[in-house]
Amino acid sequence: MKFPRTMNRRTVLRAGTALAAGAATGGVLQGCSPEATEPQAPLPFTSGKPLPWTNWAGNQACTPATRAVPASEAEVIDVLRNAKGTVRAAGASHSFSAVVPTDDTLVSTDLLSGLVRHDPTTQQAEIWAGTRMHALGPMLHSVGQALPNMPDMDYLSMGGAIANSAHATGTGFGSMSSYVAGLALATPSGELIECSATRNPEVFQAARTSVGALGIVTRFTLQNEKAFALTEVNRVETTEDVLADIDNRCRQHRHFEFMPLLHSDLCVTIATDLAQPGDKDEGEDDPQAINTLRSVFNAVRWLPGGDTLYNQALTTFMAGDASTVRTGPSFQVFPHVRVVRFREMEYTVPAEAGPACVREILATVKQRNIPVCFPLEYRYIKADDIWLSMFEGRDGCSISVHQFGDVDFKPYFAEIEPIFWKYEGRPHWGKIHTLDARRLAALYPRHWKDFQEVRRALDPQGRLLNAHLKTLFGA
Amino acid sequence: MKYANLAALGAIAWAGLQPWSAHAELTPRQNALLANNCLQCHARPSTGAPVIGKADDWSARLAKGDTALLRNTVEGYKGMPPMGYCSACNEDDFRALIAQLAGKEIGTP
Numbered sequence: 255m256k257f258p259r260t261m262n263r264r265t266v267l268r269a270g271t272a273l274a275a276g277a278a279t280g281g282v283l284q285g286c287s288p289e290a291t292e293p294q295a296p297l298p299f300t301s302g303k304p305l306p307w308t309n310w311a312g313n314q315a316c317t318p319a320t321r322a323v324p325a326s327e328a329e330v331i332d333v334l335r336n337a338k339g340t341v342r343a344a345g346a347s348h349s350f351s352a353v354v355p356t357d358d359t360l361v362s363t364d365l366l367s368g369l370v371r372h373d374p375t376t377q378q379a380e381i382w383a384g385t386r387m388h389a390l391g392p393m394l395h396s397v398g399q400a401l402p403n404m405p406d407m408d409y410l411s412m413g414g415a416i417a418n419s420a421h422a423t424g425t426g427f428g429s430m431s432s433y434v435a436g437l438a439l440a441t442p443s444g445e446l447i448e449c450s451a452t453r454n455p456e457v458f459q460a461a462r463t464s465v466g467a468l469g470i471v472t473r474f475t476l477q478n479e480k481a482f483a484l485t486e487v488n489r490v491e492t493t494e495d496v497l498a499d500i501d502n503r504c505r506q507h508r509h510f511e512f513m514p515l516l517h518s519d520l521c522v523t524i525a526t527d528l529a530q531p532g533d534k535d536e537g538e539d540d541p542q543a544i545n546t547l548r549s550v551f552n553a554v555r556w557l558p559g560g561d562t563l564y565n566q567a568l569t570t571f572m573a574g575d576a577s578t579v580r581t582g583p584s585f586q587v588f589p590h591v592r593v594v595r596f597r598e599m600e601y602t603v604p605a606e607a608g609p610a611c612v613r614e615i616l617a618t619v620k621q622r623n624i625p626v627c628f629p630l631e632y633r634y635i636k637a638d639d640i641w642l643s644m645f646e647g648r649d650g651c652s653i654s655v656h657q658f659g660d661v662d663f664k665p666y667f668a669e670i671e672p673i674f675w676k677y678e679g680r681p682h683w684g685k686i687h688t689l690d691a692r693r694l695a696a697l698y699p700r701h702w703k704d705f706q707e708v709r710r711a712l713d714p715q716g717r718l719l720n721a722h723l724k725t726l727f728g729a
Numbered sequence: 730m731k732y733a734n735l736a737a738l739g740a741i742a743w744a745g746l747q748p749w750s751a752h753a754e755l756t757p758r759q760n761a762l763l764a765n766n767c768l769q770c771h772a773r774p775s776t777g778a779p780v781i782g783k784a785d786d787w788s789a790r791l792a793k794g795d796t797a798l799l800r801n802t803v804e805g806y807k808g809m810p811p812m813g814y815c816s817a818c819n820e821d822d823f824r825a826l827i828a829q830l831a832g833k834e835i836g837t838p
Contacts, residue, residue, distance in 0.1 A: 294804060349791075593808035
């Protein structure tokens with residue numbers, strides 16, 4: 255998630271420093287927040303020993319016996335044919351869920367990167383699946399194209415983004431998987447299957463969101479748009495005002511999302527539209543702003559009436575801030591720098607259930623006095639027809655909860671996850687959740703069995719199933 | 730083929746960095762890994778990561794020694810994610826890439 259520059263270092267530090275100083279003077283600052291309990295890396299590194307693999311968030315790790323780094327499609331096929339044990343692929347290692355860990359064969363897609371071909375008449379481009387989003391933007395721009403929409407950070411590999419149906423926000427825009435017009439899939443048996451809506455359509459519908467359970471995708475054809483520029487405007491507003499006006503906001507803006515601030519009446523709104531002449535860029539986000547929010551929270555939250563004080567502090571120091579603006583080529587405006595470690599759970603509920611669901615989460619955090627200050631994230635995504643997409647058959651509202659990476663996320667997420675279930679939420683495949691095959695099957699009544707049939711046909715021995723995928727698919 | 734694509738991607742970041750390219754001889758594969766992983770932060774000052782070849786950014790880090798730098802790279806440290814996003818990198822790759830970023834000879838203290 256991004257943290258808009260409205261909450262800039264100068265503004266919030268002013269609050270944080272004053273409040274923290276006051277608390278320290280009282281001599282009781284210690285113990286005001288959950289203590290850091292989580293190591294940055296679950297597995298230590300020792301020179302000369304096999305390298306551990308660890309995900310970005312530091313909550314998943316393994317020590318694979320073999321690391322394969324294929325540099326061509328033929329090498330991918332060769333690796334799959336000859337690999338021993340459970341085979342899993344890794345891109346940028348940004349998933350929070352255990353989709354990657356294997357102690358057998360880990361396949362890195364780092365070297366499968368770049369533009370294969372493009373077509374200026376259809377605005378389609380074929381890319382290698384290991385291409386990172388930060389590279390894809392300039393790559394497409396150089397041929398006059400752009401992704402219609404992009405997530406709020408560009409560290410992901412395209413292979414991982416599409417395997418897990420990564421998404422951004424905008425009621426008129428589908429997930430990253432929905433922009434795939436065709437793909438090439440290397441299967442565990444060493445076959446290469448080219449597929450699209452008209453060619454091997456069942457494999458196509460399964461492979462556009464597969465959690466990596468069918469093989470390793472080597473190439474994607476993306477349906478892009480002509481390159482365009484965007485302007486993003488951030489404001490601090492009142493959450494209830496935004497929710498009361500949410501339909502209008504979504505209609506008025508190409509992309510709209512907001513981030514409710516827990517234990518507060520406020521939120522940060524992010525509205526993004528096509529750039530207009532005269533739009534002036536005000537610069538990059540402050541990537542450390544979220545840590546400043548944490549220091550404010552820690553400084554006041556333990557005090558009698560801490561919630562009220564925290565709310566007042568944020569209102570005093572933030573609500574009056576003018577809006578901030580970022581403008582430029584789309585691939586530079588969509589993503590934000592992300593350097594503060596966190597863990598994330600996200601469910602997608604039916605779009606119309608979004609306001610009620612987020613209200614219940616906010617009320618629950620407040621009523622149960624859950625000590626967390628990391629903002630929520632609230633986004634809309636257009637429906638698609640991809641079998642295991644979180645947006646299959648219904649417009650979705652994705653709501654994310656986060657906890658800092660050095661704090662145990664489980665107690666907080668355990669309080670919130672049942673709320674998502676109540677609203678028929680579908681968990682993000684790449685983020686933290688506790689559902690198994692039985693419960694997931696109920697969330698995908700139309701195509702769960704179809705997907706399983708394709709999966710069993712392509713990987714009858716379950717060579718791609720690590721422990722997590724066995725839980726997901728009941729295999 | 731992919732190396733060529735990645736080399737093109739990293740071209741902008743490489744421009745002006747030639748004084749440092751003499752310090753560590755990277756293989757074509759390592760150049761690709763550098764472009765795909767390291768430069769997204771280390772050639773982007775707004776991230777707070779030490780900038781490639783900028784001695785002031787690296788002096789305190791180099792003072793910790795090669796072993797500590799390597800461990801922090803693999804395990805992650807503050808804003809530096811575990812493995813620096815590079816699941817393809819082996820220990821030799823990490824040593825070479827650190828040297829390239831920091832503008833030092835591989836193995837020198």
